[in-house]
Amino acid sequence: MNSPVPPRQPDHADEPDHDEPRPHRRDRHGRGMRGPVAPPQVPLAVSRSESFDDLVRDSVSRLERRWPQLTGVEFAVQEVPRTDNGELDENAEVVPLGRVAESKGDRPDRIVVYRRPVEIRTRSRDERALLVHEVVVEQVAELLGLAPESVDPRYGQD
Numbered sequence: 001m002n003s004p005v006p007p008r009q010p011d012h013a014d015e016p017d018h019d020e021p022r023p024h025r026r027d028r029h030g031r032g033m034r035g036p037v038a039p040p041q042v043p044l045a046v047s048r049s050e051s052f053d054d055l056v057r058d059s060v061s062r063l064e065r066r067w068p069q070l071t072g073v074e075f076a077v078q079e080v081p082r083t084d085n086g087e088l089d090e091n092a093e094v095v096p097l098g099r100v101a102e103s104k105g106d107r108p109d110r111i112v113v114y115r116r117p118v119e120i121r122t123r124s125r126d127e128r129a130l131l132v133h134e135v136v137v138e139q140v141a142e143l144l145g146l147a148p149e150s151v152d153p154r155y156g157q158d
Helices: 048-066 068-072 115-120 125-144
Strands: 074-078 098-101 110-114
Touching (some): 048 074, 048 115, 048 125, 098 125, 110 115, 110 125
Parallel strands (some): 074 110
């Protein structure tokens, strides 16, 4: 007759139980310790919104050299266009890429660039940089009452 086989016992009583966690080794396969993922001067993670903010800052700094009166203008980035009460403007026929809010009381003139509509219309960082600059130039031109070509002679040529 066949009898049930008893469970296998370890050959050595001093072997560790497999349920206990083992320490992980970092120097796998003798290749040495892992190095840094990126050089110290490069940020490891830059979010899309931070990258977009940088594009707006670059565009503004280019224009401020030519138009010093822009130092008193506040530039901002919003995700999507909203009405004055903070609601999404669902009745708009065209989604704006930016807007100008003229000064009220002690608040300075303000130019707002909308991040998501700009990102949707571009595929690469270079395209995004060009479109952001065009939007900023158009809004500055509207604020100053000038043509965009007079604000930036290279407007529309890229």
